[in-house]
Amino acid sequence: MGNFPILSFITFLPIVGMIIILCLPKNQTLVMKSITLVITGIQVILAGFLLYHYNYGMGGINNPATFQYIEKFRWIEISGFSWIGKIKIDYFLGIDGLSIPMVLLTAIISFVATLASWKIDKAVKGYFALYLLLVTGMMGVFVALDFFLFYVFWELMLLPMYFLIGIWGGPRREYAAIKFFLYTLLGSVFILLVVIGLYFSTMETMIDGTKVFTFNMLSMMDTHNFVATGILSPMNPHNLRFIAYIALFIGFAIKIPMFPFHTWLPDAHVEAPTAISVILAGVLLKMGTYGILRVCYPVFPDITQKMIWWIAAFGMINIIYGALCAMAQKDFKRLIAYSSISHMGYVMLGMASLNSIGISGAVLQMFNHGTITAMLFIIVGIIYDRAHTREIDAFGGLATQMPIYTGFTTLAFFAAIGLPGLSGFISETFVFLGGFAFETIRVITVISTLGILLGAGYMLWTLQRIYLGTVPEKWKVLKDLDFREYAMLVPLSIIIIFLGVYPSSMLNLMNSSVNAMVKFMMDSKALYGSITGF
């Protein structure tokens, strides 16, 4: 291993690819696609490498010593302010059990989505350049430990995504792209405000003993680092932690997307090209929940504990509301989009449980939802490529026409409804078990179990309407899968089945971190209680 900066490498490799692609002549589309494929492939290998050398015993969360693959050096340093003193921003990367599943997911989904992009024929150069930029942004969010850096990566995703939807999207792409853009931007503004607020409330002790304000997320988790008078400091009796928490939470919740901030998602999905839908559902949505776990929880453990009922309640609303809305959809892709909303509700519910089982379930559900929904969107894309419509009622009987495709679809659908043996089951079960164990949200958990009924309802109904029955005459021309489509579906299917049968592989990975998180939350209850006296 040595000091090889593997995290920087995995993060910025796509940028290199982007530059190469930008230098290529316009008509070398195959080369561009291959470069993108190779780069994302290398990312998968690097992610595997990370996994191979990962130390399962180190928890991370708030303890910098137990993060792995740390890279830290001074990025920016400005001095000479009055009360601010010195401004320093670190380039600080590292992963723990929360981030490594997400890094893996990002690498895998990026690779698969590259394959899904293969048929792009409009402005190929721009597409793949932006695509690689997007990949860097996503990867960066999951490895950054400096809040400023985190925010930079967070914003970095915004524009590529906007263009990828807006240029290569469907008929109403402009509307969808701007909607996506405005929502996400609104969220980022909230996040930025809190970042600044936190910055001015925490001070880090430097090697020479002086204290400086810091963007270091991990320092923000330690109460000793808070400045007594900081607006977000718990020691300050007039602190604004509650408001800041809400703002930060909404900033992340827009990405999840949490009811009622979810309406950008169906539009964005419907208009986005297949590969971008895959990325959007597979990775981008996870950033919301990841952000909450990475920042909201450990930085504001006091407020989190007060708000836990609300997080669970909104999770429940997402689950049931998303499922019911999905049931009424006529567009296949829109239906899957709403199902995403529903499934992300489980993540929120699991997070709210504040115990190892529930949080493990939530993180596992993030990963599983990533793979399952990616597969579902690929499935929608395959049929859209062939039939140029996504109207559910326009189809029927595809099982006869495209049996192998239907087989994959069935697998994905069953995984989505949480069928045992497939990955979705264990994460949902954990979420429920965790939620039930926490008295505050017990009732909510029980109500949320309705989601598994509704989920099965709309999924099976869709399966029936599109795949079962007799084939209409006009779809008798549809061909079954080709090699490229196999290459996308098979790896995802394998992951789905593997994690269904052997979830420990992923659970062990996050175990230490989840435990550290729970321990931190419990310890902080007493700690914050002694500080603020509530």
Next chain:
Amino acid sequence: MTEFNLIQIAIAILFLPLVGFAFVLFLGKKIKSAYLVEVGILILTFLLTAVLLFNKLYWFADKNIVSEFSWISYKNIAVFGNISIDLGFLLDNLSVIMIFTVALISMLVHIFSIAYMAGDKLYNRYFAYLGLFTFSMSGIVLTHNILMMYVFWELVGISSYLLIGFWYEKKSAPDAGKKAFLVNRIGDIGMFSGIMMLFNTYHTFTFEKIFAQMASGTLPFNSEFWLTVTGLLLFCGAIGKSAQFPLHVWLPDAMEGPTPVSALIHAATMVAAGVFLVCRIFPMLTGDALFIIAVIGALSALIPATIALTQNDIKKVLAYSTVSQLGYMVMALGVGAYKFAFFHLITHAFFKACLFLGSGSVIHAMHHEQDITKMGGLKKKLPLTYATFLIASLALSGIPLTSGFLSKDGILQGTFAFGSLTGYWLFPAVGFVVAMLTAFYMFRLIILTFHGEPKNKEKYDHAHESPFVMAMPLVVLSALSIFIWYTPNPINADAGLFLGKWIKTPSLSVPQNARYSFMKTDLVPEGKAENNRDISNEVKKEGTAEGKEVIYSEAYTEAMHHAHYPAMFLSLFVALTGIVFAFVFYYWKKISADKLARDIKPFYKLSFNKWYFDEIYNATFVTFTMLSSRVLAWFDNTIVDGIVNGAATVTRMISFFTGRFDNIVVDGLVNLMAYLSGFIGLVLRRFQTGRVQTYIVLVVFSLVIILYLFKTF
């Protein structure tokens, strides 16, 4: 044979069908005869179960063999401590007998299907699904913890879904499959909630550990009430899977699947899984829970029996009969007649499978005609089918010398005893009424199908006896409907090894005061237990030196004893009455069934229309869900997106960007803001007139204002 060998065999039994499933699914397209692998695997599996059954019952009859390994484990975590979610086997007499039954019927159904399904274009796929089903079902039976049971529970659900909807091209089949799955999921939610409750209390899923902790006094939320609730929630799973009232509506529809599937899944094994579940969790069911279970069972026994009277579809009649019989078993469990419930489960599995396969044979012969009013006189054409069908029907009706007589009698005896002890005479009453109804509709079915004149001459002429592969299973199953396999004494089931030695009521873990009064432990002196052979079976050795824990009080044993003969004769009487009535109506035609139907039209219609359950559910739950989904989708599009999130603003902004700024949507707070910013822009534009003199006036004017302001600072 060591215990470890048994576990190895169990592993093989569990996974062989899965291997078959995978093999046939992936290679079915390439290899035309892949199904033979699956059939072969099933035969092998059956042989293994036979070995397992023999060895377990012979060598380890009193021992529960458990083997487990950790699937997911957590060490020292907050709230839960150490958690290990295990995968494991529990081989007790219950499970080995059950697995033997499952494997046997599955094997027979596989063999039967070779001919029955011949020519289907997804022939291999069918066998693959059967393999998946057998795997899942074996899992339910063999597992030692509730979570794994739930896992396999879902898996049988999905294989049932696949098999019901096997002929997916006709609309009704996938509909039925979907309905089956969703109705089952309703029950599963309950079951899952129960599991959450258990896990939350005991931090484990393993039955034995849960019962052990419960016996030492740990209860969900420290209250017996919640223990009752937990038991009932788990029972919800059984309501769904065993098609008990009020979730029984899926089973008749499930007859859309191929008939052998109905025989295997919807008569013999999967639907019995619910009863099996209740058997498994029997130690943790409180008196209150058991009473509610008994009520549900009674209702499930009665209502479908009345419906079966008027149905004309041969498979629907059998389906309602299945629901009714399952209700019987559940009722039996509810009144505490644990052994007889399980006994009936096994006997019913054989004769009901025989009936279904027989009906399959008929349907096959009649070229997929299922309406019994269009059959008749098939006795001559299908003599073997007729004979086996008759034996199974006699068993179902509870005629002596059949296995059904023994088990049904036992159940009626149990309800009788329960009635005498608690005063709830309604249960035995329901039991006898149902027994009569059963005998009636079964013989109605036989008479209309096999006797009389053929009503569809053309099809009748083409009908022919089934080939060997279809006949053989019928013969085997009908043979298993005879008493001799279970007990040497045709009127006393307890005399046999099956009830006498192998199946015992498990000791309860429920606190004493939450049990039925007759199940409270009273310590019996050593000597007395010796005296009474009958109750010695119920006695289980306890670790304490004080004495032996008796599961049932003496009064109960007494009552059972007294109930034996009255119940037997009464049941024989009602069964014969039913048969006679059937002959009167349909064979001798002394009374016109049509006329009677006209005379009691409301009742007839109620029965014929299945008590309108589907209609009521459609009008309420389904409509409500669909309506709320539509309303919510509208709400989402219009209210949430439009007002809360100000998508109207976005639209407006876009139209503004594109230069088509119109005033179509001007409402909502956010729009007001947009309007305001637009207004500011418009006002500012007023100043930029393009006339330089105006600018200078403005400059001078603002200069004056600035000076004024400075003066006042």
Next chain:
Amino acid sequence: MNINYLLNSLYLIKPEIAISATLVLLVLMDLIMGSNKKLLPYIAIAGLIAASYFSVEQFGMSSLAFVSKANKGMIVTDPFGAFFKGIVVFASFFVIYFSIKSDEIKASFERHGEYYTLIFGMILGMFFMISASDLILIYLSLELVSLSSYVLAGFTKTSQRNSEASLKYVIYGGVSSGIMLFGISILYGITGSTNLYEINSLIQTSSIPNLTFILSGILIFVGIGYKISAVPFHFWTPDVYEGAPITITAFLSVASKAAGFALLIRFIKITFIKSVDSAGYWQLVDIIDWKTFFIFLSIITMTLGNFAALWQDNMKRMLAYSSIAHAGYLLLGMAVLSNQGMIAIIIYFMVYAFMNLGAFFVVMLIANKIGTEDIDDYKGLGYSQPFLGVCLGIFLVSLTGLPPTAGFIGKLYIFIALVDAKMITLAVIALLNSVVSLYYYIRVLRNLFLTRPENGTFEFKVSFSNGLVLVLLAAPVIIFGLYFTPLINIAKSSIQILGF
């Protein structure tokens, strides 16, 4: 004051001398070469190189030139001035390159000599504006810039909008400088001096009639405010920016504004300062409440600029309003009245020079080909001209102030300076303003990338040299967005103003 001293002073104004010499040379060459004027821009560039060399040389210096009496000179040579001269020279380089490429300018080929001469007139004026420490010189240099730019704004004589811009500019500019001159005369009357240092020491020691002093201060500010287009002295900006040739618009928006700000900072700091505290905050003589004045001025400037820009259809006009808004952000740096604020302004200018010049260059390249600056005519440009589209995109994103572009860093530093001065409300207002600005910038992006071209595609090639220049402008916008320590180091060493 002997001749040696004068010579020493000349030594201190080498950049200005270089510019003057080039100016003269340009006039001569124009006369000599007759019709072949291709060489002129290269002479201009050579002159600029010399000037930039001398400007960089001044970085370490700190002295006064043309001292009238008792150490009160007319021209200051210090790092602060050197930096702004650098910005002016930098902008001039690009503007001259743009001029070579601009079809507008090419059209009046025979008057090229005039064109470059006038540009050098402007540069000379700006240099003096930047380094003047005497009201006489301030007024003269301001007028020199103005007079040259009046002509340049109307350089294409045949175009109606050129002439209109020119007329409006001359009238508006004339009135503004007239008002300023009146202010100067009053200040002269109450202090008896035109030298800023002298005035400073005077107002610190003796009592000054308050109202008159305020009157003179505000009147003088009119002239500066008009140069930096601060609201309410901005009215000329949109009209002139739209009407003038793009090269001149670009020059006005960057160089002229930079010179104006340099003048403003020097005027405020030298004239009114009492002391600078350890944290770098300026203690001003409290006759005029400049702080409040700048706060309100910046708020209305950026707000008005942004809101008015929302409604523009012409790219140049939109950029004009955006430059007003940027003046507002820069005034925020003034409002802080501290060294940090100055650093913020300086960083902002470095960034602003890149992105604004870049944006104007793209606009010019497009105007060269399709002859329009209408935003709606940009539809689909991103498809047929992805390179131009992406570059314009980068510049606009940077102007919006989104990471990871340099524009973000510029804004960020201003926000930090505001927060450091505990002016949170102002920071929030500025933040909201940049959200508003997003809407009109994104509208251009949308036209570039999200819509299909309506009538015909943009069938033309971007030449290699143009591409290179674009990359030279665009790459730093990204690079400085990610690694901006050099910017800060430059800014820190550039805040030294002689005497403090």
Next chain:
Amino acid sequence: MIHIGLGHFLFVSSILFSLGIFGVVTRKNAVMVLMGIELMLNASNINFIAFAKYGNFGLQGQVMALFVIVLAAAEAAIALAIVLNIYKTFSTVNVDEIDTLKD
């Protein structure tokens, strides 16, 4: 005999300045507008010279006035050329009519 003091000069210059602005704002003819500007400049000139004389500030004020006169001439020359150009392109010198550039 009234003694002419600084106040008188300042009074005259203020009047002149106001008249200048008034002229700039009200005249339609571009040339007249330019004359208004000239008036403003000259108002300042009067100030400079008056202050220099009465305040004993040395020559600075007078020098300034000279500079301003020169600049005013230059400005007038340029402005008139521009007006001439305007007349060529717009065929009018009425500043009110020259308003094609606006929001």
